[in-house]
Amino acid sequence: MTTFSFAHIADLHLDTPFSGLASLNDDLAARLKNASLDAWDRVVQGCLDHGVDFVVIAGDVYDSDTASVRAQLRFKRGLARLSDAGIPVMVVHGNHDPNGGRYSAIERWPEQVTVFGTREVTHVEIRRGGDLLAVVSGISFPERHVQENLARRFARSEHSAYHVAVLHTNVDGDTAHGVYAPCTLQDLVDSRYDYWALGHIHARRVLRDHAPAVVYPGNTQARHPNETGPKGFALVQVRDGTAQVNWVETDSWRFGVVGCDITELTSLDQVEEQVSAAAARLASERPMVLRAQLTGGGVLHRDLHRAGTVTSLLDALRDRASTDLWWDDVQVQTRPAFDRQQRLQGEDFIADLLNQAERADAHAAVGELVETLRGHPALGGLADELGLDALLADAPALLREAEVLALGLLEGETR
C-alpha cells in the first residue's frame, strides 16, 4: 500500500488583534502584530520542508468575518507558494470567517487551492501519478450560527482510497467553546471516513487514534492566556491506512497562567516571589504573555483588595520581568480566611450560595449569557469588540470572582 503525508491545520485567526488580553499596550500590540501571520508563514515553510502530499485547513482562517485585507493577501501568498510546489490545499471556513468573510480581496485563488462551498459536502481526489492517494471532503460555514449537524452530511465514496473529512465543529458539546455545527464522536465513527480533520477547539486534541482518527490540531498561534502550551499543526503520516500524528510548532509567542495560593502567605512580597518563581519555571524558548491568578483564602485577601494594590503589584512584576515576558494581568480570586468545607456543611444562606457555586457549570452559564448578547439587536453586532469569546474562555474565573464578591457583600467585608 502507498505511504503519504499531509498537513492538518486549523484556527489560524490571521491578523487577530488579541482582544482577549487584559492589557494590550502599544508596545505589546506592536510586538504581537505579526504573530498570527508569521505563524502562517511557518506553516507554509513546514509543509514545504516536510514535502507533504497535500494540506487541509479546517476553518477560522481569518479572525473575523470582516477579514482584513492584510490577512487575505498574506494567506494568498502562502497558498501560492504551496501551489507552485504542486501541493494541493483544501480549505473550509468556520464560525469566525463564515463564507470566507463578508467580502473578498481575492479574485482567484492559486491553481491547486480548493475552498469548499457552503451548500453541500464536495470532494477532491488527490493523486500521485496514476494512483488515487486520498479523497478529501469538506463543507464551509455559510454563517456564524450553524446549528445543523454538518458531520451527518459526509458520506464516504466507493473508492478504496484513504478518506479525509475537513470540518469546523464542536464534538460532544464542549461548553468551553461556542457550540457551532455540533456533532458527536459517534457520528464521526459512523461516517466510515479514515481521518476527521477538525477545527474550532484551540487546544491540541486527539479524540480518537484510528478508524477514524479524530484530531483537533489547535491553533497555530495562541491568542489568549488560557490557550497555553506550544501551538502549531499536525503533520500526518499515513502508512497502510493508519495515521501517525506529529506536531510542528509555528508560534512566536506562548501564553500561560501562573497560579498562586495565598492561604499560607502573610505578606505581599511572598506573593511576588512565588509568582515570579512560577513564571521562571514556565519559561520557554519563545517570548511569553502570562497572567497571574491568586486564589485561596487567607489574611492577604484584605490587602489585595485595597485600592491600587493589584495594579501596583502588576507593575512590580513587570519591573522584574525580562523583555521576553509580558505580565498581562493579576486576577484576584481570593477570599477571606474561612473554612469553606465547614461553611458548605452549614444550613444557612451562605451554605446555599457556596453549594450553588459548587454545582454550577460556569461555561454553560456564561455561554448562555454570551449567546443572549450575540442575539441582542443592538449588542450582537459588537460581539467581537466586546470580546465575548474571551468571556467564555474566562468563565471559571468569573464564577469564582462572583462567589467571592457575593460572600464579601454577605459578610460585610470591606473591599
Ligand SMILES: [Mn+2]
Ligand atoms: Mn477558532
